Amino acid sequence: MPKNQITTKSSQKTKAFAKKVLRELFKLNENKNYIICLYGNLGSGKTTFTQGLAEELEIKEIVNSPTFLIMKKYKPARRRHSRMSPSLASNKKYTLYHFDCYRVSDHQEILDLGWEEIISGENNIIVIEWPEKIKEILPKERLDLKFEFVDENIRKIKFELLNC
Numbered sequence: 001m002p003k004n005q006i007t008t009k010s011s012q013k014t015k016a017f018a019k020k021v022l023r024e025l026f027k028l029n030e031n032k033n034y035i036i037c038l039y040g041n042l043g044s045g046k047t048t049f050t051q052g053l054a055e056e057l058e059i060k061e062i063v064n065s066p067t068f069l070i071m072k073k074y075k076p077a078r079r080r081h082s083r084m085s086p087s088l089a090s091n092k093k094y095t096l097y098h099f100d101c102y103r104v105s106d107h108q109e110i111l112d113l114g115w116e117e118i119i120s121g122e123n124n125i126i127v128i129e130w131p132e133k134i135k136e137i138l139p140k141e142r143l144d145l146k147f148e149f150v151d152e153n154i155r156k157i158k159f160e161l162l163n164c
């Protein structure tokens, strides 16, 4: 990911960017966990970006803001053909964990959800909205994305891959 800033002009474009980001991460090392931190104000596009990730992971459930839940876990839709080649099926092996820490006041709340196990498990994509609320427990290896509202349909997204 050479460029570290992009401007999107629609929510569709933000979702397309999310898909591209995920494909780039998989190129780095396919079989690991990924921590993706989404910074930015309400309405800046964090959940929209997460919806793009879910589409790429072939998750059929609707992903929305889990504000009242703190965390929601999504599994990919079940394979229709059990003999699907590993390359075709590769995006389906991931579980998406979507955290929204907006209402979190103590990172212990996140630890209590099995955080250590989730971040050290296999094939997990861990997306965190409002990661600044839990900065004490964020792994050093992660992707940070900062979302800025420019106008109704335009968002600026800055990104930085840390220690990967």
Ligand SMILES: Nc1ncnc2c1ncn2[C@@H]1O[C@H](COP(=O)(O)OP(=O)(O)O)[C@@H](O)[C@H]1O
Pocket (backbone or CB within 6 Å): 008, 009, 010, 011, 012, 013, 014, 040, 041, 042, 043, 044, 045, 046, 047, 048, 049, 065, 129, 147, 152, 153, 154, 155
């Ligand atoms: N370029 C864009 N990127 C992302 N969302 C956009 C864009 N343009 C308009 N939107 C709209 O802005 C809103 C973003 O909301 P959401 O993704 O829930 O933000 P957040 O999770 O950061 O609070 C959605 O209604 C989305 O359709």
Ligand SMILES: [Mg+2]
Pocket (backbone or CB within 6 Å): 046, 047, 065, 100, 129
């Ligand atoms: Mg949100």
